[in-house]
Amino acid sequence: MPKVLVLADHIASQIAAGEVVERPSSVVKELLENALDSGATQIEISISADCRDIRIADNGCGMEIEDAVLAFHRHATSKLKTVEDLWNLNSLGFRGEALPSIASVARVTCLTRTHDSAEGSKIEAADGKVTTSQTGCAPGTVMEVQDLFYNVPARLSFLKRASTEFGHIHEIVQSLAIAYPQVAINLIHQGQSSFRTTGSGDLSLAVKEAGLFSGREQLCEVKAGDRDLGLSIRGYVAKPLHFRGDRKGILSIVNNRPVRCPLTYKALDYAYSDLIPRGRHPFAVVVVDVNPTNLDVNIHPTKKEIKYSNGNEVYIAIQRALMLALRQAKSEAREAEVAREREEFHYQVSLARDLQSTAFSGDEQQAEDQAASLQTAQNEHANSVSAIMHEVSDARTVAESIGARATRQLGFKDRLQYATRLYTPVDGETSSPVDGRAYHGPGTDDESPESASEYGLASGAKLSPESGQLPTQYTYSLPHGWRIAAYIHNTYIILETPEGMEIVEQHIAHERTLYERLLAQQTVAGRTTECAQRLLVSTPLQLSMEQSNTLRNNIEILRKLGFDFECSEDHVTCTQVPLELAHKDYACVVQELAQQLAIADGADLELEATKSIACQSAIKNGMPMSERDLVQLLCEWDATPRNDTCPHGRPVRLKFSMEKLFQMFHPA
Missing domain, CATH: 3.30.230.10 (Ribosomal Protein S5; domain 2)
Structure with a gap:
């Protein structure tokens, strides 16, 4: 039995280096963290010789020669004094293993000087030996690592290509540069700057x-x-x-x-x-x-x-x-719209001043004409600002009410409450919907059996709380400054906006709208019976073995969403479907739903089923929509707080600013 011996320090350091110093990026990480802990505001990292030579210079506090020598001893640190300090760490490093571990597998030179010292110190460490001398240097610390892994050939042989190793270094420096935006960091590779941060604190x-x-x-x-x-x-x-x-x-x-x-x-x-x-x-x-x-x-x-x-x-x-951040982005856009309206208001004020000066000049007829024009513009402005501010207020109210529920995890329903832009019309109002003003409905247009009304777009009228009856007419209004410019191939809606142009796909926009509506209808106990349609004639389903097993295993989830089934040993029959699917081929819908649930490995199955229902219920591309339905679809879709993508992640719209359009036609 061999005797138990205490290992020499340089051997113990090499063993520790096996965990601490995996590759060149590990060296950069440890030395950069030391520089940040020293309070540096400027740090430069230079990488060369296939990432085996590393130099890190900072303008931190520096070290006295005694502290610099101790730093190369194992478990020597200035960041911990008691065990309790482990639970109150405010520094990146604390173990005191980095420098001795690095010095055991490379040749290390340290130049350091405190800000109140007249001269600096030079410490050289290699092969377990440490030497010191006095030298002149700038305040701060410079750490130079050369010939990394020169004495560990096995570790050296496992290094990847220089570009791969530098990629790991870049990732380490990048993350620390973002974590410390107040520190200016410059990463140099083979004499060229890879990136540089300004230390702005932003x-x-x-x-x-x-x-x-x-x-x-x-x-x-x-x-x-x-x-x-x-x-x-x-x-x-x-x-x-x-x-x-x-x-x-x-x-x-x-x-x-x-x-x-x-x-x-x-x-x-x-x-x-x-x-x-x-x-x-x-x-x-x-x-x-x-x-x-x-x-x-x-x-x-x-x-x-x-x-x-x-x-x-x-x-x-x-x-x-x-x-909350993803939801509030929509309300911030509304606030920007309010700001534009205020600028317009200031313009109207300047018109009023011109009107006043005209009145004093004696031209009464011109003054009366300008007064009438000004009054009309101010009324339109006031109505627009009032509507926008109402939406912003609603969005903030929803955000604040959700933020107050600090003891409960948010569900999907919590972030999807929204109100459709539904207005009470003014008698005799006849303006067009395509220019962003009011539109009256339901209209007298004849709807074909394949029209969009079957997909829930013409059923936006709500019961009056007083009478319990449908109102005779209702109004949808596009957001301020929007105008429907074109409707292409019964699929794409071209919108003119104050910023430029947007292209909206009708199926994806309707899918997002229905998805939000479905989630808003869901409760903790499941969907209400009013949201489901009991079938007069049950529909037998032709399912594969995998689809049948998936449906049987998740039947309770599907019942919450409005489905119901009768299951026997060999057959499954659909007896109830969600109201949104009442116009569809039930057998195909359930078959597609079962197939999607079968491949949704590890996902929220109830959420995946809701996505499938919304997708299959939405109006299809190529199906014609009336002008009224287009306006209603755009209004309801725009009212959703997360309307950039569909539930599956596809973009609903493409935006083209005036600047982008100009660049497309006038490339540099």
């Missing part, structure tokens, strides 16, 4: 400068907090039109530390589950600041993973913040 600017987003994404700001939990959540998420096939566009930062946070990933998946295609992931930067006593970062050798002591509460808070 998170959105740092995200663009570091290159995590392309800069073309439309972003929604995330901003929320919970005083009881000591929790603050901020960041930016891209609108559902922008996504990718992996999670590399997601950055989770907890207490200024970039980490892999499963709670953030799960909350993002939930918030975007009916906004982007399945298997795709959004662009997002989510920054969580939490009380350090509720966080454990000492569970992974490279500190990439964390654990919360109150994980469920943190998850609910993150999920709520993301959902």
Whole structure:
């Protein structure tokens, strides 16, 4: 039996380096974190020699020579003094393993000087030996690592190509540059700058400068907090039109530390589950600041993973913040519209002043004409602003009421409450719907059996609460400044907007509208009986073995959504369908639904079924719609808070600003 021996320090450091220093990016991470912990405001990282030579210079606090020498000893750190400090960490590093581990597999030179010292210190470490000398250098610290893995040939042989290794370095530096937007960071590869941040302190600017987003994404700001939990959540998420096939566009930062946070990933998946295609992931930067006593970062050798002591509460808070951010983007657009209206109002005020000066000049007839014109313009302006402000107020009321429910996880129904732009008409009003003004309905147009009215578009009238009867007429109004310019191939609606032009596909727009309506009708106990149609003649279903098993296993979910079935050993018969599907071929609908549920592995089956119902109930492309139905569809779709994509993630509309149209016709 061999005797037990205490390993020499340099051997123990090489063993520790096997966990701490996996590849060149690990060295960059440890040294960059030390630079950030030193309070630096400017950091430069230079990479060369196939990523085996690394130089990191900062203008931080620097070190005295005694501290610099101790830093190369194992478990020597300035960031911890007692065990209790582990539960109140405000620094990135704390173990005291990085420098000795790096020095055991590379040649390391450290130049450091404090701001009040006349001269600096030079420390050289290699092969377990540390030498010191005095030298002149700028305040701060410069760490030079050369010949990485020169004495570990096995580890050296496992390094990938230089471009691959630099890709990992770029990802590490990028995440820390975003986590510390107040620090100017410059990453140089082979003498050329890869990216540079300005240290402005602006998170959105740092995200663009570091290159995590392309800069073309439309972003929604995330901003929320919970005083009881000591929790603050901020960041930016891209609108559902922008996504990718992996999670590399997601950055989770907890207490200024970039980490892999499963709670953030799960909350993002939930918030975007009916906004982007399945298997795709959004662009997002989510920054969580939490009380350090509720966080454990000492569970992974490279500190990439964390654990919360109150994980469920943190998850609910993150999920709520993301959902509110995606919803409030619509109300912010409304506020921008109000701002445009105010500018128009100021213009009208200037007209009034001109009118006053004209009246004093003695031309009474001209003054009267201008007064009448001004009064008409001001009335139209007041009505428009009132309608827009009412919508903004409704959106804020919904957001505030949901935000107040801090003890319950948000369901899909909570974020989908919206009101259709339905107005009471003025007697004798005859304006056209295509220019954004009022339209009266139901009209006298004859509807063919295949018209859009069968798909719920001509049934927007609601019962009067006083009489319980349908009103004789109702009015839909397009948003201010919208005008239907064309209707192409009974599929695409061309809209002229104040910003330029939009193209809307009727099927996808109607699918999103029906989906929101279906979710709004759902309750905790299931759908009400008024939303289902009992069939006079039951419909036998021709299902495959897989489809039949899927339907039988999920029959309770389907009953909540308005379906009902009679099942025997060999046959399944449909006896009830949701009201939205009353005009469809029931057998084909259920067969398609069962097929989609069969492939929805790990998904929310009730949500997937609702998506299928909305898709199959929506008006199809190529089916003609009357002018009245077009206006109603656009109004109801525009009233939904998440109208950029359909429930499956397809874009509902394409936007072309005047600038973009000009560039298309006049390329540079």
